[in-house]
Amino acid sequence: MYYLYLATSLILLLSFYADRQKTFLALKISYKKFINILPSFLIMLISISFVLFFIPDRIILHYLGNNNKFVSSILALLFGSLTLMPGFIAFPLCGILLKKGVSYMVLSAFSTSLMMVGLLTYPVEKEYFGVKVTIIRNLISVLIAIIIALAVGFFYGEL
């Protein structure tokens, strides 16, 4: 995280040194872009706050701990698509599930759909790319998550 701040300030300083006017223009563009997309971000945050309330960690833990791999995989896809978590919450959760004996296949379905499919990022994505493309991209991502889950299941001999 600190590298991000360091890199940004360094580049900003360099830009400022090279051309003051251009840098101000850049900051103005940054600000305008941010303000334009802010409403969508707020809608996303509000949706996240509700979804995480209705699907908390312990529900995910409970349902993915199910014995049937295929049922769990489908549930994992569903949870992964519905929710959004930063990596520092998601992977420790996967780690706990792994220790509890949940198969790699289920966990890959969960983590991949979590990363690639964004029901909650929909308000932001559609502002940039439109409704149609957003839906197609997310459907493709679900498909990729399924393929990865099957492949992981195959490589770990879980199928």
Added chain:
Amino acid sequence: MNIKKMSLKIFLLIYFIFLLISFSIDFQPGKLIAYNFFLFLISMLKILPCAFILIGLFEVWVKKERVEKHLGENAGVLGYAWMVLLAGTTVGGLYVAFPVAYSLFKKGAKLNFIFTYIGASAICRVPMIIFESSFMGIKFTLIRLMISIPLVILTSICLGNYLDKSNYKILKGK
């Protein structure tokens, strides 16, 4: 547009009043929802200002011809490698990748590359990979990357070509 803005404001107002009331009458679900909201708000505010400053600088400094040369219609296979590398350094998640992808598109990058970038920034951000492999084992991460990156590139090509044929126009002005 104005109606949309108004309804959003009213919606936000209701939401925050709900949170406020939850705190004043000690309504547990409301407090949890507020906690979730602020948890994500803070984690996003740590990243978004930097991301948008970098996007602004990119728009001002990088010439369109340069992007077009490496990522435009006539760019070669190397473009996909650039996109995966750029995605590797992306922080945050999809919500950061969208505005970056949009700026790249505006500068003349081909749709195939744009979708590769979005997909790759979901699955192969370097900090996330390190984190993942420490919890799931290096084998798991490697299998996931080996399979997902080709799939992402392949589907990006399909989606990009399909949209090019159907004359897709990206939304303006955001």
